[in-house]
Amino acid sequence: MSALQNGKAPTRAAASDRRxxxxxxxxxxxxxxxxxxxxxxxxxxxYSIPPxxxxxxxxxxxxxxxxxxxxxxxxxTTLLTTLEGFIAASIGGIALxxxxxxxxxxxxxxxxxxxxxxxxxxxxIAPLLLIYLPQQTAVVVxxxxxxxxxxxxxxxxxxxxxxxxxAGLFQLYHASRWQTLCYLKLPAALPYILGGLRIAGxxxxxxxxxxxxxxxxxxxxxxxxxxxxxxxxxxxxxxMFAALFLLSLAGIVIYALLAxxxxxxxxxxxESALGKEN
Amino acid sequence: MTEAALSEVDFTTAGLAVSxxxxxxxxxxGVMALGPFDLRVRKGEFVSLxxxxxxxxxxxxxxxxxxxxxxxxxxxxxxxxxASQPGQALPAQIQPSRIQAxxxxxxxxxxxxxxxxxxxxxxxxxxxxxxxxxxADSEPRIMEALTRVGLAEFADSxxxxxxxxxxxxxxxARALVTDPDILLMDEPFAALDEITRFHLNNDxxxxxxxLNKTVIFVTHxxxxxxxxxxxxxxxxxxxxxxxxxxxxxxxxxxGEEFRTSAAYGEYCREVSAALAPSYSGQALL
Numbered sequence: 224m225s226a227l228q229n230g231k232a233p234t235r236a237a238a239s240d241r242r243x244x245x246x247x248x249x250x251x252x253x254x255x256x257x258x259x260x261x262x263x264x265x266x267x268x269x270y271s272i273p274p275x276x277x278x279x280x281x282x283x284x285x286x287x288x289x290x291x292x293x294x295x296x297x298x299x300t301t302l303l304t305t306l307e308g309f310i311a312a313s314i315g316g317i318a319l320x321x322x323x324x325x326x327x328x329x330x331x332x333x334x335x336x337x338x339x340x341x342x343x344x345x346x347x348i349a350p351l352l353l354i355y356l357p358q359q360t361a362v363v364v365x366x367x368x369x370x371x372x373x374x375x376x377x378x379x380x381x382x383x384x385x386x387x388x389x390a391g392l393f394q395l396y397h398a399s400r401w402q403t404l405c406y407l408k409l410p411a412a413l414p415y416i417l418g419g420l421r422i423a424g425x426x427x428x429x430x431x432x433x434x435x436x437x438x439x440x441x442x443x444x445x446x447x448x449x450x451x452x453x454x455x456x457x458x459x460x461x462x463m464f465a466a467l468f469l470l471s472l473a474g475i476v477i478y479a480l481l482a483x484x485x486x487x488x489x490x491x492x493x494e495s496a497l498g499k500e501n
Numbered sequence: 502m503t504e505a506a507l508s509e510v511d512f513t514t515a516g517l518a519v520s521x522x523x524x525x526x527x528x529x530x531g532v533m534a535l536g537p538f539d540l541r542v543r544k545g546e547f548v549s550l551x552x553x554x555x556x557x558x559x560x561x562x563x564x565x566x567x568x569x570x571x572x573x574x575x576x577x578x579x580x581x582x583x584a585s586q587p588g589q590a591l592p593a594q595i596q597p598s599r600i601q602a603x604x605x606x607x608x609x610x611x612x613x614x615x616x617x618x619x620x621x622x623x624x625x626x627x628x629x630x631x632x633x634x635x636x637a638d639s640e641p642r643i644m645e646a647l648t649r650v651g652l653a654e655f656a657d658s659x660x661x662x663x664x665x666x667x668x669x670x671x672x673x674a675r676a677l678v679t680d681p682d683i684l685l686m687d688e689p690f691a692a693l694d695e696i697t698r699f700h701l702n703n704d705x706x707x708x709x710x711x712l713n714k715t716v717i718f719v720t721h722x723x724x725x726x727x728x729x730x731x732x733x734x735x736x737x738x739x740x741x742x743x744x745x746x747x748x749x750x751x752x753x754x755x756g757e758e759f760r761t762s763a764a765y766g767e768y769c770r771e772v773s774a775a776l777a778p779s780y781s782g783q784a785l786l
Contacts, residue, residue, distance in 0.1 A: 386614065388610045388611075388612060389614055389616065391563075391568050391608075391610075392608065392610075392614060392627075393631065394568060395566055395567065395568060395606065395608055396627070396631040396632065396679075397631065398631045402630075402631055406616075406630070406631070407616070410616065410618045411618075413618065491618075491659050492617045492618045492659050492660070492661060493618075
């Protein structure tokens with residue numbers, strides 16, 4: 224008992240230390256952002272830089288507010304495209320990995336092409352896709368192409384990392400292929416799959432943006448990347464910055480959401496989701 | 502001695518739970534791991550396979566379980582009469598040895614081998630779930646198995662929240678939940694500290710006395726094999742064959758007083774002597 228009581232005080236001190244460290248990790252980036260923005264504003268005002276060269280943060284903010292109708296519509300379009308691409312990449316990547324896992328012949332036949340699709344820069348594929356596909360479809364396909372490979376390779380890795388003794392146990396109890404897949408392989412691969420999805424989320428946004436840029440002003444699209452390209456032609460630089468800001472924000476939100484889902488799914492059992500003290 | 506062991510001291514086929522005849526195992530890379538190996542285990546008997554690392558004792562166990570196929574020889578695994586087991590649908594084309602091994606065998610690995618993503622309850626449920634036992638039927642069996650290993654109140658914990666000894670108990674409960682006739686244990690307590698190991702040894706003996714199961718226990722500990730078993734089978738170096746068989750004729754129930762008795766020390770000396778050639782490299786047979 225006395226040992227327990229002795230141990231209590233340092234534990235409390237350690238907990239407050241951890242809290243302070245966590246607060247610092249939030250406060251420091253905020254300070255950096257505030258200082259950077261202030262310096263930017265100061266330089267623009269001090270040297271009277273015209274907004275078509277470099278708009279002040281305040282100008283970007285006021286554009287964000289005044290153009291919110293157009294920009295929010297574009298944001299919605301880009302997010303929808305990203306979501307469609309992401310869902311297609313997730314389903315496609317996981318399904319392909321499962322098929323590869325079931326049949327080595329299929330894996331040997333098709334895996335090289337999955338790699339080729341991955342290593343060919345999507346910016347170079349996008350103009351081709353735009354010729355053969357309707358624009359909206361082409362944009363989703365671009366998002367899918369860049370998003371599916373990390374899901375595929377991570378899921379494959381996960382399916383192959385099943386504990387050998389556990390696999391033996393399933394064999395001992397005559398588990399069917401389907402049971403082994405549902406009760407053993409998929410749960411074992413889950414941390415890897417979630418890792419793949421986290422990468423795919425950000426990549427899907429990149430894919431959508433790349434395709435929108437490639438479609439350019441020729442397209443009938445109205446996504447954020449299109450808005451950036453269009454604003455560039457019109458020398459509406461504050462709106463370019465505002466659209467760029469929204470894109471970054473979208474990327475951060477997507478990443479945070481997927482990280483949260485991953486944490487919620489794994490927190491009870493996986494090492495990656497456990498605190499350091501465990 | 503238990504009633505089961507007393508009533509089945511004969512070595513006729515009828516009383517055998519496991520019988521291996523001239524079993525050999527050659528790995529794909531040409532290494533001869535086992536044999537020729539002969540082993541007969543009576544129903545209800547507690548037998549230890551003792552030998553140096555890599556002598557093929559685990560291989561022998563995996564062959565009995567049907568997890569590995571013998572290169573040659575005969576494997577027979579029979580079940581107790583009237584023992585309950587979950588309904589099992591056998592796949593159509595599997596090796597004969599595996600069909601025989603399907604008779605309610607419980608296997609405990611060297612590692613706890615639990616599914617980290619599932620609670621203790623779900624881990625123990627696994628063999629029943631794979632046999633399509635309805636949840637309503639499996640629930641009381643899970644709790645019974647967990648109660649037997651003293652972990653009833655940890656049913657909703659996750660494996661990472663348990664100590665090494667507790668994980669091993671869960672693994673044991675999972676092996677017991679199908680009420681198997683034969684329990685195969687592959688160095689199950691090797692990674693545990695000595696106190697935990699002693700505890701689990703005692704618990705295992707209690708389970709064995711109460712449940713009337715055949716236990717084949719692989720270990721490389723002389724002390725553990727003498728303490729637990731009715732018969733110690735000492736194996737030679739690779740390829741593993743039987744070097745010696747020593748009956749441990751100690752009164753039941755065994756407990757801490759047996760562990761500190763002169764008879765125990767004497768048996769340990771005898772088994773160690775039988776094991777010595779396996780380590781010095783001399784031929785035994």
